[in-house]
Amino acid sequence: MPKAYEVIADDLRRSIRAGERGPGDRLPSETDLARYYRRSVPTVQNALRLLSAEGLVDRRHGRGTFVRRPRTVAVRDNGRHQWEKDRARKAPAERAGTGATEHDTGLCQRDLVFHAQYREVSAPRDLADAFGVPVGTALLERTYRTHCATESAPFSLVTSYLVRDLIAANPALLDETNEPWPGGTQNQLYTVGVEVARVEERVTARPPAPEEARELDLPAGTPVLLLRKTSYDINDRVVDISDVTLPGDRTELLFTTPLERW
Amino acid sequence: MPKAYEVIADDLRRSIRAGERGPGDRLPSETDLARYYRRSVPTVQNALRLLSAEGLVDRRHGRGTFVRRPRTVAVRDNGRHQWEKDRARKAPAERAGTGATEHDTGLCQRDLVFHAQYREVSAPRDLADAFGVPVGTALLERTYRTHCATESAPFSLVTSYLVRDLIAANPALLDETNEPWPGGTQNQLYTVGVEVARVEERVTARPPAPEEARELDLPAGTPVLLLRKTSYDINDRVVDISDVTLPGDRTELLFTTPLERW
DNA sequence: GAGTGGTCTAGACCACTGT
DNA sequence: CAGTGGTCTAGACCACTCC
Structure with missing residues (x-):
């Protein structure tokens, strides 16, 4: 037996996919849809909730239900790591464009609003294992919110962890007021003699x-x-772990894998 | 004013995060929760639906609502591409393990159920642009379902596109009954003189x-x-485009980016 | 203020699961 | 069979948006 709310959802979905309702169009009100399909309002709402969960429509309180338009995506390219490394040893003036975020987005530092917060934590189990240090080792936890100046919502939430002893040689690295640090994390690590040799990124949703x-x-x-980025130095030691949370509808991750020639 | 269903969801969420309810535990029935919170059943259902959408619980018809346990994940490593390339020129016996899927999963071909279907299509706009060919060019569309033999649900849905003229020199490549092809797509391309030089992967959710x-x-x-994999040959020509759909709760993508040494 | 989506009720019935 | 979640109703009231 076909469920009423699925029948309604199927019909609306079909009309959207067929282009009868284009991106941005407003659907009839819930009461109108209820009249049209001869169902109660909660049943219509069940259908709309389903379509909303599928990402097809956007329900906005007091305004209406709209066909969702695809978001413009920010591309995050793994070429960023080599790009950042190339700049890590340059003079401060040449590193003015901060880290890799500007490289990804094509925006300059002025267009980005940046918020950093440092905190010292003791390593929980999973991080200690990943760093290869004892549980409880002092870590520096750095959280970042990066906004596009023209938008209110940040496009990434980042939490980065460093082993405190590794970077303590340069006290400036412990002070959050030095953010945004020109040249990014790879330059910060360079100031304490660390060279990043490879980056691993694990992605889930x-x-x-x-x-x-x-x-x-x-x-x-x-x-x-969810992206967990692990940076290894030239001795295969883990030197940075960053957890990055990205909005699925506005983000595209791009990874290029070069292959050896025959 | 706190909404009733959010109050209930918050309370249940807290109890799950605090470990009072462990993975696999069954929650009280909807009517029991309604009695406990002194709310109607639909209101309790709103709360449970919310937790279900957050991935915290799993509601199973006729059985109950359970705290969801984390799924075991299949890792998909970008080292797979080099691995597959290294085998592409080997003798058939050495390629017996098919493609890169076995490499990722650590399973051998016996453990995997494999279903392939070929179809000829004419290139729509986006694929034509990506391949750099005119709209309407003949493409070979290959769709794959890969199951783990012990599970019913496939762990990936793959649709691969090749330009028909590129591979027509080897008619065996047009016949789906030759799947699973030992050595995978890179060996298939090798039989028509194509060497893959790099792979780009774009990931969204x-x-x-x-x-x-x-x-x-x-x-x-x-x-x-959603992973769109684009393979380029040594002349920077697009030779394969694959759209891969992966379950977000059972998949981890791993990308390793080596950096040049200072 | 008019119109929209959001929440909530009380109770009914159905569909699925396991005993 | 009893117990569970799933669907549905008819109507009420609230909160938000925009004119």
Whole structure:
């Protein structure tokens, strides 16, 4: 037996996919849809909730239900790591463009609003294992919110971890007021004699936790991309672990893998 | 004013995060929760639906609502491309392990159920642009479903496109009954004189379409990872485009970026 | 103030699961 | 079979948006 709300959702979905309703169009009100389909309002709402979870429509309180338009995406390219490394040893003036974020987005530092917060924590189990240090080792936890100046919602939430003893040789690295640091993390590590030899990135996706949805201003149903970036130095030691939370609807990750020639 | 269903969801969420309810535990029935919180059943259901969309619980018809346990993940490593290339020129016996899927999963071909279907299509706009060919050019569309033999749901849906003229020199490549082809796509391309020089992968996440949720057996709220893989030959020509749909809760993508030494 | 989506109720019935 | 989640109703009231 076909469920009423699925019948309604199917019909609306079809009309959207067929282009009868274009991006940005407003759907009829819930009461109108209820009249049209001869169903109760909650049943219509079930259908709309389903379409919202599928990312097809956006329900906005007091305004209406709209066909969602594809978001403009920010591309995050793994070429950023080599790009940042190339700049890490340059003079401060040449590193003025901060880190790799500007490289990705094509924006300059003026267009970005940047918020950093440092905190000292003792290593929990998973981080200690990843760094290869004892549980409880002092870590520097650095959290970043990067906004586009023209938008309210940040496009990434980043938490980076460094082993405190590794960077303590340069006290400036412990002071959050030095952010944004010209040249990014790779330059920071360079000041304490560390050269990054390779970067590993692990990507998964999951639904956002409520606070993530709030901070990234995610519409209902939009997942987050979770990226754990691990940087290794030339001795294969883990020197930085960063957890990056990205809005799934505005982010594209680009990875290029060159292959050896025959 | 705090909304009733959010109050309930917050309380249940807290109890799950605090470990009072462990993975696999069953929550009280909806009517019991309604009695406990002194709310109507639909209100309790709103709360449970929210937690389900967050991926915290799994509601199973006729059985109950359970705290979701983290899925075991399949890792997809970009080292797979070099690995596959290294084998592409080997003798058939040495390529017996098929393509890169076995490399990723650590499973051998016996453990995998493999389903391939070939179809000839004419290039739509986006694919034509990506290949650098005119719209309408004949393409070979190959769709794959790969199951783990012990599970019913496939862990990836793959659609691969090749320019038909490029591979027509080897008619065996047009016949789906030759799948699974030992050595994978890179060996197939090798038989028509193509060497893959680099692979680009673009990753995004979004909620699953209904048929994707069905095919991958995704619980409500689980997003899919979408990966578009583009293979370039040594002349920078696009030789293969593959769209890969992966269940967000069971997949981890691993990308390693080596950096040049100072 | 008019119109929209959001929440909530009380109760009914159905569909699925396991005993 | 009893117990569970799933669907649905008819109507009420609230909160938000925009005129």
